[in-house]
Amino acid sequence: MHQQPENVFGRRRFLQGAAMLGLAGLAGGTLASCGSPSSSSSITFWNLFGGGDGARMIEMEQAFQQQNPASNFKAVTLAWGAPYYTKLAMSAVGGSPPNAAITHLSRLRTYAAADILEPIDLPFLAQYGVTENDFLPAVWQRAQFNGKLHSIPLDTHPFVMYYNVDVCRKAGLLDSDNNLKPLQGPEALTDAFLRAQKVTGDVGLSLEVQGTTVWRLFNGLYKQLGGDVLSPDGTQFVLNEAHAEQALNFMSNLTLKSKVANPNIDYGGSVALFGSGKAGFHWNGEWEVTTFEGTMNFNMVPFPNVFGGSQTWADSHAFIIPRGATPDQQTKAATYQFITGLLKQSFTWAKGGHIPAYLPVAESAQYKALKPQSNYASDAGVAVLDPAAWFSGAGSQFETAAQNSFEGALTGQMSVPQSLQLFHSSVQRLIDQPVPLPQSVSG
Amino acid sequence: MSDTSIQQQVIQHDVSPSLKAYPKRASRWRFDLVGWGFILPLLIAYAIFLLWPILLGLRMSFFNWSLVGSGTNDFLGFGNYAEALSDPDFWSSLWNTIVFTVISTPILVVLSLALALMVNGISRRVQWIYRLAFFAPYTLSVTVMTLIWSWMFEPGFGLLNSVLNSLGLPSVNWLTQPGVAMLSIVLVTVWWTLGFNFLLYLAGLQQISKDMYEASALDGAGWWTQVRHITVPLLNRQTLLILVLQVIASLQLFGQTYLLTSGGPAFSTRPVIEFIYDSGFTNFRVGFAAATSYLFFILILLISLGQFWFLSRQGRNS
């Protein structure tokens, strides 16, 4: 290091330091204001759609942009489940929420009760041509909280049955029109799966065991038998043990007794298994329709009547407006315009398998001609959501508790009673926690 | 001035500050004013962003404090603490953290020492290549590191499984199989942070005089004896520092698990910090999360103090 007179060095460094500080302070100061909610008519939209859904949502956004060139919006996708919902809550609480966001209706009550949503302004919404009459009453009901509309439904996505047409034909399960002969009751279904298994040589039914599918299947079956899991306000565990055991027994028999399904398989594996033709049937949400389209000969029907009902698990996506997201009229107008604009693109969304909530699309000939997507449109009316509780909903602690409990019954690590016992104690623990919401979810 | 000459001066001069230069009769308040003036900026930041949160967190832990809403602050006394202590999820997250620390710490200490020993023994001109190789991962953020490794671990197309398959071995579910997932976390952490310990050891090794080895070799000491009785004791300061830092850093595990496994499968890799994050921010229960934080803080404190005491005793005895 070379010698420098200390004074000169000091002065130069002082100037450098001061300049840097000044610059930084200036930049920091001016940019500090950039942290506030988006100004005037540029809006932010958060969703959790990846994969095929993500691509479809982008398609809808682009169509909206073309129709509204002046609209200035930005769409952001976050990881599905807890990461998305955590960030959504924190952004609302922190004062910089997105202007519009997607939610699952199973989560709506929690977020509305948490007081971080803005109720939808119905007259304002009507200005954009969207009213109550445009939605199925069952779905419209679910979008309410405390008697007020808190979200605008986009779709219902139920748990359905896929089947491989070629495999089923060889197994003698199709009728003369090449449609699946109606299957009802546990024996008929198991028999069908066995026949399909003989054809594929692998499994008869492809079913994810290591994930949420287990809960979704249970919920549908249990509801067909009748009963609730939680009391309406989410404060009591009211599971009908007999019915629960019956449902879970049926499920575990598939993997352990008749062995028509693989007990150790994750989501991706179950999709790949059906997609590669190694399974005759697949129980999953309808959203995988585009995965199979073009690569195999398949069809979709509503989830079968196993125990005397047509109930099946479902959830809905809906648009919400976080509290504080529309501080002025301009932003509000831009937000409502955006939401209703996307809503009117629902047909694109329906191609991804979802049942559109927007009736003008759902009742259109275009949608009805969409096969196999329109096959299960009736499910929108019989769909069962997760029980209402502050800890419940899509990707919630409740679903995790259910999944962790039931998986053991299907893999054989636990007996069915043990599995239900674990479910009971896990959920009871959630119930016993002090509720961190200002009001009850049953409001 | 070169750095070594300054440090030579460091050694040679009296280190206590001299008062000789200060005017004898200056009133003490002038010094007080100047002194406090110098430390005030830091003290203010420290008070607002370290001390106050500590106190606030303590207060929050006694209430049913929520992330959302404002009217949910029911007083719970020690309710949150009692719940945490009886919560199996809390204990399992604690267990995961401890398992991770116990497995990764010896590897990170011994492996880094071994590599430092080897690198120390080769020509100085090429040492920089190995220094770069081992330390480069440390310069990456946890996000970049986990992006790279989630691609390595990818079940279908990742490099690891591809190599295994080409050797005729079955694929491994690195991140989704219970048991394996934690080992994968250990693996990436070792890859990521070993460079730091390695550099510390290398610097320490390069301070050890060659004469000590020559002298002991003359006495007939073999290689392993030299390592055990000369090298390791002389690296005591580094080892102490590394062990303490390592254990504390391991206990604070969060990023790797949150980004690679999301605490899964079935929370089998979820460490305490992630449990705190989930409880407070995902499940809105910040009061409960604060209580858990304090329980964990007490544990970390006990472990750190215990370490200091135990290791400095060892250092004195050797």
Add this chain to the structure above:
Amino acid sequence: MAIQSATIARSHKATHANNAYLGHRFGKGTVYVILTVVAIFWIIPMLWAVDTAFKPETETTTIPVSWFPTHFTLQAFQEVLQAGDLPRWYLNSILTSVIITVLTVLLSSMAAFAFSRIPFRGRNAAFWLILAGIMVPAPILIIPLFTVIQSFGMVNSYWGLILPQIAVPVAVFIFKQFFDGLPHELEDAAIMDGASRWRVYWQIWMPLSQPAIAAVAIFAFVASWNNFVWPFIAVTSTEMMTLPVGLATVQTSYGIHYAQIMATAVLGGLPTLIAFLFFQRQIIQGFAGTGLKE
């Protein structure tokens, strides 16, 4: 102390003619082989990431995997830079890291100067109070710190990111250690001439403290650049995210486009890697310094 000086003097010799006992025991060749193999394993993950980033997307998932696609391309990088907020995240990271580094060095050196050089009442108490902060691990505070920031309305703002990261007790400790070792005669003359303490600090001590400043600045910069936990919590909108947070949170259209994901990894990791390459000497010396402290 004499031994220490001797050790320092000899360290020059030691570094040039290193402990070759390992080489004698196993043969230098073996050591080189082992080291090279291990080093290769260490580098492979990063090389693989870079290799993937330059592949056409369709060729990232071919089986068997190969290091060489039909051709290398910049397409993934183009798509990543166009699609996301990456440039914005870079800006955020640079801005916040620079400010944090400057403020950290400033605040901790000022305080250390006072602790080391100014006899004032309450000095010891204040020093131990600040040092006690070393015992508090940052992740413990994330919950109440968020509440504090929230009450200031600073969530999702630059200051909310910066301010909690500038009070660094370890930096105070490092500076104080360094200052304690500088000869006080340096300032005596200036004081005799009537210089204020601030001038002594700014024009005499700081210029002399370049090793300590370099060490603290480099670690503060890299630590704040790579910091994940606090920025992850403090920032909620994508325009305010720093690089590590943005890369981890935003999914956008990457989907399962591995080339793009690896391109973001490369772009994310490059700055600090390059910084290390440029400041290797200072960083190594920073490490060496810890060995020399008493």
